[in-house]
Amino acid sequence: MALPEISGIIGACLTPFKDGGGIDFDALQQEIDFIVADADGISIGAVEAAEYTMLSIEERKELLRIGTEMVDKRVPVLAGTSHPSPKVALDMAEYAATIGADYAQVLMPLRPWGGQPTMAELIDYFTFVASQSPLPIVAYHNPGPGADPNIEVTIRFSEIPNIQIFKESSRDIVKISRLIEEIELAGNARYFTTMQPLLMTLIMGGSGATMPPPGTRIGAHVVRAFREGDMDEAKRWQRVYSLFPAKWSAYGLPPVMKSAMRHFGIDLGDPSPPYKPVTPRDHAQIGQFFRQVGLLGPEGAQARFSDVVANLDSEDTFLR
Numbered sequence: 001m002a003l004p005e006i007s008g009i010i011g012a013c014l015t016p017f018k019d020g021g022g023i024d025f026d027a028l029q030q031e032i033d034f035i036v037a038d039a040d041g042i043s044i045g046a047v048e049a050a051e052y053t054m055l056s057i058e059e060r061k062e063l064l065r066i067g068t069e070m071v072d073k074r075v076p077v078l079a080g081t082s083h084p085s086p087k088v089a090l091d092m093a094e095y096a097a098t099i100g101a102d103y104a105q106v107l108m109p110l111r112p113w114g115g116q117p118t119m120a121e122l123i124d125y126f127t128f129v130a131s132q133s134p135l136p137i138v139a140y141h142n143p144g145p146g147a148d149p150n151i152e153v154t155i156r157f158s159e160i161p162n163i164q165i166f167k168e169s170s171r172d173i174v175k176i177s178r179l180i181e182e183i184e185l186a187g188n189a190r191y192f193t194t195m196q197p198l199l200m201t202l203i204m205g206g207s208g209a210t211m212p213p214p215g216t217r218i219g220a221h222v223v224r225a226f227r228e229g230d231m232d233e234a235k236r237w238q239r240v241y242s243l244f245p246a247k248w249s250a251y252g253l254p255p256v257m258k259s260a261m262r263h264f265g266i267d268l269g270d271p272s273p274p275y276k277p278v279t280p281r282d283h284a285q286i287g288q289f290f291r292q293v294g295l296l297g298p299e300g301a302q303a304r305f306s307d308v309v310a311n312l313d314s315e316d317t318f319l320r
Contacts, residue, residue: 006040006041006165006190006208007040007190007207007208008039008040008041008207008208008219008220008223009038009039009040009208009209009210009211009216009219009220009223010039010043010078010167010192010208010209010210010211011035011036011038011039011041011042011043011210011211011212011213011216012042012043012047012049012050012210012211012212013028013031013032013035013042013043013044013045013046013050013067014031014049014050014051014212014213014254014257014258014261014268015028015045015050015051015052015054015055015063015268015272016028016031016258016267016268016269017051017268017269017271018269019269019270023055023059023062023063024268024269025066027266027267027268027269028063028066028067028070029070030266031213031261031266031268032067032070032071034213034214034216034261034264035213035216036071036074036075038213038216038217038219038220039075039216039220040075040076040208041075041076041078042071042075042076042077042078043078043079043080043105043138043210044063044064044068044071044077044078044079044080044101045060045063045064045067045079045080046079046080046081046082046105046138046140047080047105047140047142047167047210047212048142048144048145048253049212049253049254049257050080050212050254051254051271051272052080052082053145054272057088057092060080060092061092061095064079064092064095064096064099064101065099068096068099068100068101069099069100073100076102076103077100077101077102077103078101078102078103078104078138078165079092079093079096079099079101079103079104079105080092080105081093081095081096081106082106082107082109082140082146083109084109084110084111084112086125086128086129089104089106089129090128090129090133092104093106093129093133093134093137094133094134096135097133097135101135102136103135103136103137103138103164103165104129104133104136104137104138105137105138105140105167106126106129106137106138106139106140107140107142107145107146108122108126108139108140108141108142108147108148109125109146109147110145110146110147116147116148117147119149119152119153119156122147122149123153123156123157123160126139126157126160126163127160130160130161130162130163131160131161131162133162136162136163136164136165137162137163137164137165138163138164138165138166138167139157139163139165139166139167139189140167140169141154141166141167141168141169141170142167142169143169143170148170151175151178151179151182154166154179154183155179155182155183155188158182158183158186158188158189159188163189164189164190165189165190165191165192165207166179166183166189166190166191166192167192167193167194167210168191168192168193168194169193169194171193171194171196171197173197173200176193176197176200176201176204176206177200177204179191180201180204180205180206181204181205184205184206184207185205190207191206191207192206192207192208192209192210193206193208193209193210194210194211195209195211195215195218195219195241195245196241196242196246197209198211198219198222198223198238198241199222199226199234199235199238202223202226202234203226208223212253212254213257213260213261213264214257214261214264214295215241215244215245217295218237218240218241218244218295221233221237222234222237222238225237240293243289244260244286244289244290245257245260247289248278248282248286251277251278251282252271252275254271254275255270255271255276256278256286258270258271258277259277259278259282259283259286260286260287260290262283263286263287263290263296264290264296
């Protein structure tokens with residue numbers, strides 16, 4: 001069976017938590033419907049913004065199973081199967097195949113005891129998982145929670161059979177441009193980045209970017225304009241990422257994105273305890289931002305971007 005091809009936007013599901021604990025699956029359905037309206041693929045429990053590290057293995061499997069059912073084959077599903085143990089990552093990939101996922105997304109891991117793995121360790125890890133996984137692998141690069149291999153090692157990854165997609169989170173333009181050339185344009189695998197370099201990624205020949213909602217709605221405008229050849233419109237929407245979510249980045253991505261989704265009428269709860277949501281003042285400012293860029297309120301009511309910047313508080317009130 002031919003694999004579903006993905007290019008454009010991959011929406012990365014946030015995990016909605018109930019106040020008393022547990023996953024809010026009603027909110028998850030609303031979020032998935034929101035993502036599918038804009039995205040070309042969806043990842044579930046696959047990135048740190050999904051807070052999957054706060055869940056047990058059984059809770060992660062439940063999230064994958066119910067989330068995949070909710071997508072209902074409308075777009076390809078990338079199931080999060082990351083774990084420091086390659087055996088556990090493989091078990092998760094095998095489970096993802098039984099529930100109808102299309103890809104298994106695996107973070108390039110740090111050593112379980114901390115620190116960067118060697119090139120040989122990373123290659124052995126992914127060779128073990130990819131060679132036995134019933135699903136094609138998305139190799140997920142995210143320095144911080146995961147390993148940060150150099151360019152040569154990453155190119156070696158793309159030569160491992162069954163690794164078909166790369167998700168790159170470095171935002172390093174030099175690195176991205178070379179890896180697009182030597183991975184995607186060389187025909188080894190599709191190459192996705194993240195919000196901030198989305199338009200550059202498309203121009204250089206990459207496949208697109210992965211991001212949580214509502215960043216997906218901004219990204220859909222960038223991709224649509226790019227595909228239509230309207231570069232002025234593509235650049236206008238790409239500029240939105242220069243402030244969002246960066247202006248509120250001190251909170252971390254999940255609190256900012258969950259705050260933003262409330263303005264779109266979807267309550268995904270607060271971050272998993274003990275981590276805190278954005279303050280009421282910053283929550284209001286995020287809503288103001290989305291109204292001014294034209295994503296909330298009357299259609300086409302965008303302010304000039306210079307006015308958007310001027311109207312936001314100069315004081316970073318969230319740095320406390």
